[in-house]
Amino acid sequence: MFNLSSLVQKAQSFIDPTQALNISASDRNPAKSTLFRHQFRLPDSQTPLQEITAELTISPPVAYSPNATQGEKDKDRDRGYHYAGKLHLSESYLCFSTQPTSFLQTASTSTSSGFTGQTHGAGPGGNGFTLPLCAIRRVERLHSQSYQFALAITTWNGLSNNAASETSKTPVLVQKITIQLAGTRPACERFCDGLKKGLKSGVGEVAKLKRVVSECYSEYLLQGDGRKEATPPDAGLGMIFRYPGDAKKLRDRSKMRLWGEYLRDYGRNITLIRQPTYHKLIRVGLPNRLRGEIWEQTSGSLFLRLENPLQYADTLQKFEGRDSLAIDEIEKDLNRSLPEYPGFQSEEGIGRLRRVLTAYSWTNEEVGYCQAMNIVVAALLIYMSESQAFFLLSTLCDRLLPGYYSTTMYGTLLDQRVFESLVEKTMPILWDHLVKADVQLSVVSLPWFLSLYINSMPLVFAFRVLDVFFLEGPKVLFQVGLAILRINGEDLLDASDDGAFISVLKSYFSKLDESAHPKSENSKLRAVTRFQELMVVAFKEFSGITQSTISEQRMKHKDSVLNSIENFAKRTSIRNLGPESKRLGVEDLGALYDRFFGVLYERQMRSQMILEETERRSKASRSRAAEVVHGLPENQVIEKGRVGLGPSPTLMDYDGFREFLSGMARWAISDSPSPSEKDSVSVTPKHSYFGNSLRRREASLSPWSEGNPEPADHEFMQRLFRRWDVDCNSSLTLQNVVTGLAQIKGKGDIMGSITYFFELYDDDGDGKVNREGILRISEALLFLSRRGLEGSLTPSSSMVGLSEYEAGNGAQVDMIQGNTNERFLSSVSAFIRRCFEYADPDHPTNQEEKSASEEKEKEVDNNAFDIGEDSDEEEDLLDLGPDAPPKSPKHRKKSTGLGGPPSPQKATRPGGRSVSIAQAEAANAALDPSKPLHITLPTFRMVVLADELLEQFFESSFPTSFRISDKMPTPGASGTSSLTTFSNLGFGRASTAPPNGIAVGGSTAGVVPPSKGLRGVLDNIVTDGMRVAAEVRRRMDEAQKEMEKNAVHRPDEDEEEEEVVIGPRDPERKSVRSEDRDLLEGADAEVMSIRGSEDIAKEKNESLSLTAGSNAGRLRRGSAASSKVVEFER
């Protein structure tokens, strides 16, 4: 049985502890390569291919002089800064970091995730560079004595200025980086080979690079003399509507100058080299016009943009004019985003905001739009272009704030929990106070995280937090939050309720620009603002809060947060299920919900794993080149589809439905689990994905869950699926499933259950089920009963009335179970027989008696007795029988009246010979397979109620067989042998009797050795729905032929012959049979009485000695009737 939490636990044991929420599904080696990407902020396409210990030397840029002598080059190399670290190569990046991380398969987790510890303000990338290979212009191998292996890298730094440089007087400064590789010679060679390969494939990307770089403000800034002519790249709405804050106070000009120098000396945008000065410059606050560019650099969204520079424009174009829920939600909030900033009081600003949010909602439909994104994006747009903001938003949602904006907001809730636990850890006294005063910390802290302090602090300060946040990562949000509480600790301890708590913080934020020590003697100290103090406390006092602290905490709380979200989701969706659902108990609904989403979740996990595995194999066969990352694939965990993690599948397809049913109902479990040598495409269509190569791991790649039985596939299940699929989109929602089950289980009345079943087979809804349908119903009855019947069953005919309503009476039931199942088979055979017996021809040959056509249409019940309905003929027909009991005509006549409004004609007119002949012909026609016929609902009902077991099947077994919350009894260990088949019954014996030997041979002869005879045939067919179909149909056709033959030769004895075919002869047959008929009529009369027709009730009471004429009476009558039927069957 499905158990979500255990599954999750299993799943979690595979997750790298540092990767709590960054679960990348598309990657075969998540831990190492995800870490690699996170350290260098690289797109998901990158994996660590090579790494080598190296030393980086950065010399100030020199004028490009291709003719420099070797001696000059050596001299260059000795000047400048030196950094020891690791050089990494991925598909399209060359990265250097002073962080000594390693992503080798053999490296320990702590080595691979070293960058998540303390970074001393440098961010995960440390000092170094993240250089796209396409930005490398040239790599030279230096020959020197002192180093074994040294590379000189020339970049495309200043690329976009090249054209201008011809006219400009300033010489182009060429950026040159020298790297000494420290490794064995082969290792160095290998690295260089890899680099060469990468460089070659990077050549084609230079055009992209050019485009991306041209949108960077730094290019304009460093343009030199040519700048007057060019229009500057878009550096956000601030260029039009001014940047927030007082530029003078922010010392924007001096910051700009410092940045200008740094970028000139150490590379800009794509070719930038990170050194301590870089990180310091970020800490003191970015200058307005460079802010956007540095954000996209430090966050890595620049690399996303480089990968697909036109994605933003393309997305907008592709979805132009389309509508979505997200767009509606976005529209609501456009005017509600930083409304105090002039840019967002203009169409220009609103338009940009609309486009960025809309484009993102299309690229990530799972997230769509979440309130708070409007505020964040509005803030970004002040400093960057639409396209830049678009990619930065992607980075935020996917990397920096995982799960924050998802539909369940699990990331937000989780980080609130994490934050609380950090508060408890670092400020226990304050925490105790909050608990005692019942203050809800998250009311204040949730918006801090969700909108990155943007609407909590004055904008200028929030942006400074963002500066550090993009460089150092999510831990910054926690550090700042903790610092806020620490600084206000004493005031907060005085706050005794939420209101006071909130107002302390509100007033603190409003005074961030004031002096932190206004009364200090020391003028330097007095000059320190509260915001500066906040930064110091956050990054000094809470420097111990690192990214790995956060990951650990997330890991710890993840389960409980997800569980509570899922409980909430469950509660909500069950509550919204609508009135139908009330027919099922709350417990059942809960269990249904679990089953439904359990199946969907498991299936998604499985198909994902299959996909991964397929991908891995095709990848492995394509290239066995990757030197570093090889070895065994790590166990991949995909939690996709888990309800708590956001949009999860809500639709169940037919295969899912089969699996769902097989978890509830014994009959829905396959008897013949698809053997691996048999390519059973129809049962397990997903096998076709793999072709032959995957055979060897078939077990683990099965589309059905391991350990759980494989579901069956039967026409009945398809019908049920279609019936439940009321929206006709070939998939079921929880609502569909609940409604469907409520109709079966919730009715609690047999008539409803019978009607439901009938309707399943009334394809065109015209109230008729044809010959084919009758056979299919029979097949379904066999299919549903093949593992035995459940529910309240009469142990045997002799005990009628005693235990009929003693539900599932343990031992007793067990004892009689086998017997009951056997009897059920004979009931089914009787069912088929009776159906054909009472079926109506589709085109009655004699309809002149049909007094009113509307009668026939309206009164379905009329049709039930087509034989009797055409009234007087029925009498005649019965009269023809030699042994017809004298009483019979009277009953018949009266009961006929029940079929509809009493017709005076019927009562008065004596039966005529001509009529009876016509009727005989009609009856014969009904037996002719070439003449279409049908049964109506009343006929069906009558036939069902005529048989005690069938009645019980519909009343109890069928509804009970769906076990929603109780455990399903495990099917017998010895699969097939526990199945009940025809073979044990008189049915088989009788079948062999006819001289033409219909049973053996035929289409199944090849499968079953003839020696096994009919028994073998039947044993086999019951295990296979399709063959049951063929067999039953064939048998019935034969039977009808036989009947027809007899009817032709001895029209008087057609009934008798019919018996011969199906049951053993019985001397008492006739009388029982006619009584039986009476009862059947009684059954129908009962139906009529429910419909409230007075004279019908009257007539019925007169005519039916066995019927009490009330609802209660039905039970007794039913039982009596059944018992007789059973006797008869023997």
Added chain:
Amino acid sequence: MAEATAPKPSSSVKLVLLGEAAVGKSSLVLRFVNNDFQENKEPTIGAAFLTQKCNLPTRTIKFEIWDTAGQERFASLAPMYYRNAQSALVVYDLTKPTSLIKAKHWVAELQRQASPGIVIALVGNKLDLTNETSSSNSLSEDGDEEVAEGDDTDGDARKVSTAEAKSYAIEEGLLFFETSAKNGTNVTEVFTAIANAIPETSLKGARGPGAAQTASRSEDQSRVNLTGPRDNVSKEGCAC
């Protein structure tokens, strides 16, 4: 409102606002607390907390108002805020039928999950967007009415009839109001009605002279069955 000469007993009542995004929850609160209206109010992120007093003839009620975010995905945060709430304002926008459906969901959620006996008011907001001559008693400023009509070019934007919402409210035993945060129609009335509907026995933190001890004690007891580990803390000592 005139202050009584002798201090009236005062008690605080926790009130939560729920409803679809942009129906005007925050605007209602802003109107009630500051008698103000902002055309472009930022969406509420998570929740906001405000307080306001409401003077009744016999006592003063201090509302502790929890204004929640309306977007569907914020719904899972709501239990955090309606926990122990004695009253709730479930707001819909009477120009948006879907918002009433959402409101009904919230009512159902509250009835099942929130404190038993919670007083719920169903509020249809943005009454100013209809062109009916308001039947309400407190529409005082004709100017506002005209502005509203001007905004709404083709007259009546109402999509949810009063009868429909009202009959639902009666069925569920809710207070019912149609309001405009924009021009103030019925806003204080809603809060006053809630204040009056809160049963005396469930009032907490009564600070009337002499009444404090017993009131708060009995209140604690009455809350025992619906409290979590953090819930038994009395709100006494709250300065306001």
